[in-house]
Amino acid sequence: MIPFVKAHACGNDFLILEEEVAKRQHAMVARRLCSRNTSIGADGIEFLERKPNGELFLRLFNADGSEAELSGNGTRCVAAWLASSEGRDRVIFGTHGGPRICRVIDNADPVYLIESEMGVPRVMPRTIELPGVGSVVGAMVNVGNPHFVLFTESEDFGAHGLTWQALGAQISTSPLFPHGTNVEFVKILSNDEIAFRIYERGCGPTTSSGTGTCASSAAAMALRGIGRELTAVAEGGPQKTVWPSNEAAMRLTGPAEIICRGEALGL
Incomplete structure (x- = not known):
């Protein structure tokens, strides 16, 4: 049996597995457990590794088994789980996109409001x-992982x-993005x-993306000159960004x- 935790951030849902349980079978485990019709279902899995020196490292695998550098929402879900299970109100995660610090600013278990340094x-x-x-006019934005952001005025995006x-x-x-890219459609x-x-x-x-929220906000701030403190609304709800x-x-x-x-059946 494989113990798991399921959490979501604005509908963007993740499974959380301890690395020692996954036994390095990340891609296969992600494809199997993230299937919505035949298993638990999720957008991806956060594999939590606890290093001997106490450091925490997250590896994110998407539902299709591909690995991504990090997820802002996924990282926040793991922070919420550690707040719930271990009482941590501040945690630093290593990721392939760089370290991320999460702070719990409101605790109404099982819902946590968390500020993350991104x-x-x-x-x-x-223009691609x-x-x-x-020709598609937009912007490449890196927030630890790749994004292509374009602006639209269409009601349906x-x-x-x-x-x-x-x-x-x-x-x-x-093929313009050999490693693929996340894509955001933004309305001011x-x-x-x-x-x-x-x-x-x-x-x-x-329904939501933490890094997508940051990429969309950064493009709007840098290229459209709007405020440096934003509410960014996705289908799953609003998040706040601040970029001084x-x-x-x-x-x-x-x-x-x-x-x-x-617990999921053994794979």
Whole structure:
């Protein structure tokens, strides 16, 4: 049996497994357990490794078995679990996208409000050419993992005559991005609020994304000149971002909720 915890952040759901249980079979375990019709179901798995010196390291595998550098929402879910199970109100995680510090600022177990330090976003305007679509103006944003952000004024977030889901799938898997990319479609609502949709690499459309929230906010701040403190609203709900300057780390605040604990059959 494989013990697991399931949690979500604005509907973006994850399983949490201890590394010693996974036995390094990350991709296979992720594909099996994340299947929504034949198993537990999730957007991905956070594998938590406890190093001998006490450090904590997270490896994120998407539902399709691919590995990503990190997940802002997934990291927050693990922080909520450690707050619930071990009473930690501050935790530092190592990730392949760099260290992330999470602080619990409100505890209403099983729901936790957590502020995360998300590193310094890097924003670079870029126009890409897609077959059958043409020129797509946007920005490459790195927040520890890759994103392509484009702005839209469409009510349904579509662009270039396509739904955001269809265009997101094409951009995410384009040869222009050899390692794939997450894609966000952003609407500016006011000087301190944006709305966006996410097509997540290795997963598809998701209701929320922590790094997607940061990438969308950073692009809007850097390229559209809106406020440095934003509410960013995805389908799963709002999160808050603060980016004091282009050289500073961005802070992300949002909820994480523990859904359940259980055991999966051995793989």
